[in-house]
Amino acid sequence: MSTGFIYIVYNIGRKEVGRFGQAVLYWKCMERVKMKKILIIEDQQNIIELIRFNLEQEGYQVDYALDGEEGIDKIKQTRYDLLILDLMLPKIDGLTLCSMLRKQPEYKKMPIIMLTAKSTELDKVVGLEMGADDYVTKPFSVRELLARVKALLRRTDETSSEGVIQIDDLIINSEEFTVEKAGEPIELTLKEFMLLKFLAENRGRVLTRSFLLDKIWGYEYFGESRTVDVHIRHLRSKLDDDSLIKTVRGIGYKIV
Numbered sequence: 001m002s003t004g005f006i007y008i009v010y011n012i013g014r015k016e017v018g019r020f021g022q023a024v025l026y027w028k029c030m031e032r033v034k035m036k037k038i039l040i041i042e043d044q045q046n047i048i049e050l051i052r053f054n055l056e057q058e059g060y061q062v063d064y065a066l067d068g069e070e071g072i073d074k075i076k077q078t079r080y081d082l083l084i085l086d087l088m089l090p091k092i093d094g095l096t097l098c099s100m101l102r103k104q105p106e107y108k109k110m111p112i113i114m115l116t117a118k119s120t121e122l123d124k125v126v127g128l129e130m131g132a133d134d135y136v137t138k139p140f141s142v143r144e145l146l147a148r149v150k151a152l153l154r155r156t157d158e159t160s161s162e163g164v165i166q167i168d169d170l171i172i173n174s175e176e177f178t179v180e181k182a183g184e185p186i187e188l189t190l191k192e193f194m195l196l197k198f199l200a201e202n203r204g205r206v207l208t209r210s211f212l213l214d215k216i217w218g219y220e221y222f223g224e225s226r227t228v229d230v231h232i233r234h235l236r237s238k239l240d241d242d243s244l245i246k247t248v249r250g251i252g253y254k255i256v
Contacts, residue, residue, distance in 0.1 A: 071085075167244075192231055
């Protein structure tokens with residue numbers, strides 16, 4: 001190594017060292033989130049910029065669409081890890097778009113967070129019924145939204161790496177993300193799959209709604225226990241079995 005090179009390295013100064021340290025931290029952040037791709041479908045540019053800036057600060061790749069049709073086109077062109085979807089959109093509204101995605105096998109498990117200016121319980125339930133995994137009511141806290149994004153992506157990663165569970169004629173395969181009942185495939189959304197798997201892993205235990213919110217939606221979750229009830233109802237309907245998941249009145253649920 002030449003003395004000139006040593007001299008240059010020695011004299012980079014505190015300012016350059018500081019910049020280098022910031023760069024290292026940035027790339028560590030990139031590695032941590034593995035450059036997850038997030039699509040925002042929202043018709044208000046100021047809200048897009050607010051969400052986009054904060055997500056990019058956390059190391060995510062962010063794309064956006066201004067209406068439902070553009071959103072569908074981008075989803076077909078790029079594989080996204082999570083979708084932030086506004087309820088009130090031009091051309092194709094959020095509920096319709098969400099329902100369309102859930103009917104297509106390749107998008108069944110795509111995590112979806114719905115943004116809505118409507119805060120009534122009915123509006124939230126309808127969003128969940130259409131297949132959304134979570135919802136955030138406008139005006140929202142950016143910190144809350146980021147927490148939900150992280151929690152949902154973390155739970156998705158955790159769910160993708162654990163074996164096969166069988167209960168009678170029910171088979172849950174976490175490696176292939178599939179569920180079969182009596183030999184027939186059952187199509188579930190991401191949260192439905194995670195909830196069923198967690199209940200099966202804790203077979204015989206009564207799990208409270210708050211505990212399920214904590215484990216499935218993440219400790220940062222700010223929602224209501226009604227979310228759990230909606231997903232349980234979906235599971236019972238799709239499994240065509242009301243006896244598998246038992247309701248323990250005033251407490252929660254269990255698989256017997």
